[in-house]
Amino acid sequence: MKNIVVIGAGTMGNGIAHTFAQKNFKVTLVDVKPGNIEKGIETIAKNLDRMLAKEKISEDEKNQTLANISKSTNLSEVAKSADLIVEAATENLDLKLKIFTQMNEFAPENCILATNTSSISITKIAAATSRPDKVIGMHFMNPVPVMKLVEIxxxxxxxxxxxxxxxxxxxxxxxxxxxxxxxxxxxxxxxLMPMINEAIETLYNGVAGVEEIDTVMKLGMAHPMGPLQLADFIGLDVCLAILNVMYDGFKNPKYAPNPLLVNMVMAGKKGVKSGEGFYDYSESKKAEKVAKMFLK
Known part of the structure; x- marks a missing residue:
């Protein structure tokens, strides 16, 4: 398998495309919005620059990785020559079923159809195709180029x-x-998600503040990132979607998302991607942090 199509140019999609391209697979990054693709390629280039600065790759390896990536908004065209298609769209069942129906229609019979879903049933997704034997889950971790684990x-x-x-x-x-x-x-x-949900519950009940909760988990449990900061990094909307899938699947109240999480997502506070979640990631806040550094 050498020809890889990745659907979705967001955080996970561009990370997956980067990872395949760096290992000399030919990758086509597909998204319905050209602007998303350009932004995804820019992110890949910046991540490669960081790796170059740390001497983890050479200039030639960076250039070759970028050369291995093509861009397209036309899935029907690029799927024709694909050996593997990896779907990395939003964690939404209806959207994934629609995409898999299209993947099944356009891809050759020998093409494997994979999903990067973090919670949705592979069996349910496969049922939207005529080749359930060739449907599989590849759940990469974020950031994809760095994290070693893939749930298969x-x-x-x-x-x-x-x-x-x-x-x-x-x-x-x-x-x-x-x-x-x-x-x-x-x-x-x-x-992971019940732990994040419990951290939100702890905040919701007024047991401790955001930074205090994260500090306890970082210093007391040796976590590299506190659960609330991690939730911001994942995306609070993604956390909510995953918890809803588990709650619907198990019918167990321990998976029910906390009301604070629900309200924050409804208010548009989705974490890093929106500029605000449990922490403030706005430009003004960044400028404030820089100013404090110089004032010390």
Whole structure:
């Protein structure tokens, strides 16, 4: 498999495209909005520049990685020659089912169809296609070029051949693939999201403030990032979507999203991506931090 199509140029999509391209796969980054693609390519270039500055890659490797990436808004055209299509769109079931219907229609019979979903049933997604044996989950972690883990999730009908192909391919990407069964939230988010939700519950009940909660988890539990800061980084809308999938799937109140999380998402406070979540990421706040550094 050498020709890879990645659908969605957002944080996960451009990270997945970057990762494949850096290992000399030919990648086409697809998005319905040309502006999203340009922004995605810019992000990849900036991340490569950081790697270059840290001497993790050479100038030639950076240029070759960028040369390995093509851009398109036309899935029907680029899917025709794809060996693997990785869907990395928003965590929304209806949208994913629509995309997989299109992937199934346009891609050749031998093409594997993968989803980067962080919680939605692979079996349910595969049912939208005529090739459920070739549908699989590849749940990368954010930031994709840095994080080693990939959850490899088989749906009810995913063939062993498909599984083994994707499992081995993940190793060629420099990742550590882990086989996971098809249940809501899989492993990573089934454990992570209740912890984040409980941190929000702790804040909601007035037990401690945002920074205090994160400090306890960083210094007391050796977490590199506090749960509220991590939620901002993931995207509060994404956290809410994952919790809703698990709540609907298990019918267990422990997965019910906290009202504070629901209200923040409805108010447009989605974390880093919106400029504000549990922390303030606005330009004015950044300028304030810089000023404080110089005033010290």
């Amino acid at each position: 999730i088989k749906g009810y009908s995913t063939s062993q051949q498909t599984f083994e192909s994707i499992f081995e391919m993940s190793k060629t990407l420099g990742k550590v693939p882990v086989e996971v069964n098809d249940y809501p939230g899989f492993v990573a988010n089934r454990i």
